[in-house]
Amino acid sequence: MQANLRTxxxxxxxxxxxxxxxxxxxxxxxxxxxxxxxxxxxxxxxAAKDLxxxxxxxxxxEAVGLEPNVLVLAxxxxxxxxxxxxxxxxxxxxxxxxxxxxGISIEKLSAGLETGRVVRTMPNTPAQIGKGVTGAxxxxxxxxxxxxxxxxxxxxxxxxxxxxxEGDLDAxxxxxxxxxxxxxxxxxxxxxxxVKLGLSETVAMQLARQTVIGAAALMEVDPAPASVLRQNVxxxxxxxxxxxEVLMADDxxxxxxxxxVDAARARSQELGRx
Ligand SMILES: NC(=O)c1ccc[n+]([C@@H]2O[C@H](COP(=O)([O-])OP(=O)(O)OC[C@H]3O[C@@H](n4cnc5c(N)ncnc54)[C@H](OP(=O)(O)O)[C@@H]3O)[C@@H](O)[C@H]2O)c1
Numbered sequence: 001m002q003a004n005l006r007t008x009x010x011x012x013x014x015x016x017x018x019x020x021x022x023x024x025x026x027x028x029x030x031x032x033x034x035x036x037x038x039x040x041x042x043x044x045x046x047a048a049k050d051l052x053x054x055x056x057x058x059x060x061x062e063a064v065g066l067e068p069n070v071l072v073l074a075x076x077x078x079x080x081x082x083x084x085x086x087x088x089x090x091x092x093x094x095x096x097x098x099x100x101x102x103g104i105s106i107e108k109l110s111a112g113l114e115t116g117r118v119v120r121t122m123p124n125t126p127a128q129i130g131k132g133v134t135g136a137x138x139x140x141x142x143x144x145x146x147x148x149x150x151x152x153x154x155x156x157x158x159x160x161x162x163x164x165x166e167g168d169l170d171a172x173x174x175x176x177x178x179x180x181x182x183x184x185x186x187x188x189x190x191x192x193x194x195v196k197l198g199l200s201e202t203v204a205m206q207l208a209r210q211t212v213i214g215a216a217a218l219m220e221v222d223p224a225p226a227s228v229l230r231q232n233v234x235x236x237x238x239x240x241x242x243x244x245e246v247l248m249a250d251d252x253x254x255x256x257x258x259x260x261v262d263a264a265r266a267r268s269q270e271l272g273r274x
Contacts, residue, residue: 003145003152005032009069011153012090014083016041016048016059019100020074022128024051026156029130038066067092070149073099073109077271080104084112091115096146098153102173103271106139106166116141119150122172123157125180132158135172137165170272174264182260187212 005027013020016039028034034055041048042061052059060066063086071091075083080101091097097118099109109118118139126132134154138147147162154160163169187208194204219229234240247253 003148005030005152008032008149010036010038011070011072012038012040012063012066012068013072013074014040014063014087015074016044017074019123019127021047021051023157026130027153028055030156038068063087063090066090067095069094070096070098070153073097073101075101077101077104081112088114096149098150103268105272110139117146120166120169121154122169122177124176127157130158133176134160135163135169136160137163137169170265170268173268174261178264183212
């Protein structure tokens with residue numbers, strides 16, 4: 001069932017920071033009526049103030065007395081316990097809770113907000129331009145309508161992948177949540193290698209950066225598997241093949257990436273326990 005942001009009813013966003021604002025802009029662009037968006041942040045930054053001015057919204061310091069259809073929790077995980085204490089009275093029987101807070105379990109959210117209607121998610125930063133990918137898990141009391149509502153809200157920031165097991169969110173965190181930083185690091189490494197070959201830092205960075213941007217854009221318009229896209233640009237015995245022989249060796253990129261992603265997942269699990 002496809003939910004429609006125009007008819008979803010009031011959505012309360014708690015935490016008007018980077019990720020919260022990315023989501024809010026996406027919802028408004030996707031048709032959420034501004035009158036159905038309630039922003040809660042005691043110390044909003046410029047992005048939140050700009051959005052509020054653009055859509056004539058009030059930013060509330062706290063959520064007392066409001067009962068939204070969806071409550072979106074977008075505050076830092078470190079303060080979530082304290083924030084949940086002040087939100088209980090804002091939750092009504094119709095309220096679905098959608099959390100983007102990293103590492104905060106459905107069990108903790110359900111206990112803190114006294115509701116089992118909780119969807120826990122892990123977005124990533126390209127959500128800021130509508131090109132994110134979010135992993136989502138629904139708590140036991142989430143209905144199919146709730147799930148459709150959550151999907152519609154998350155889809156405004158990019159793609160959504162649903163999982164049956166909450167533990168999978170640690171893997172999602174390790175692959176896509178932290179993933180954009182791996183790509184930025186790839187650009188740094190490629191540019192550094194170019195400098196070693198004698199290019200200036202500026203030009204090497206221009207070449208590396210635009211190569212990743214261009215390759216990503218090509219991948220976006222061509223649904224072929226990444227392995228096929230790679231093969232398409234690799235002539236036998238050519239220059240690309242020479243580099244891929246190194247990158248795809250037994251001690252190449254794959255085992256290194258596996259090690260990096262394992263480390264991220266272990267840290268995600270550790271933070272979740274903390
Ligand atoms: N950024 C990412 O890449 C990313 C990716 C996946 C998940 N997430 C999750 O998204 C959440 C938000 O991250 P972010 O990067 O958007 O953080 P952020 O920019 O710091 O946003 C959090 C916002 O909440 C505000 N806030 C503090 N106390 C509040 C309260 N009592 N009520 C309402 N709002 C309050 C903060 O204000 P102050 O600045 O004044 O404290 C800030 O504006 C986190 O839980 C994070 O785990 C982020």
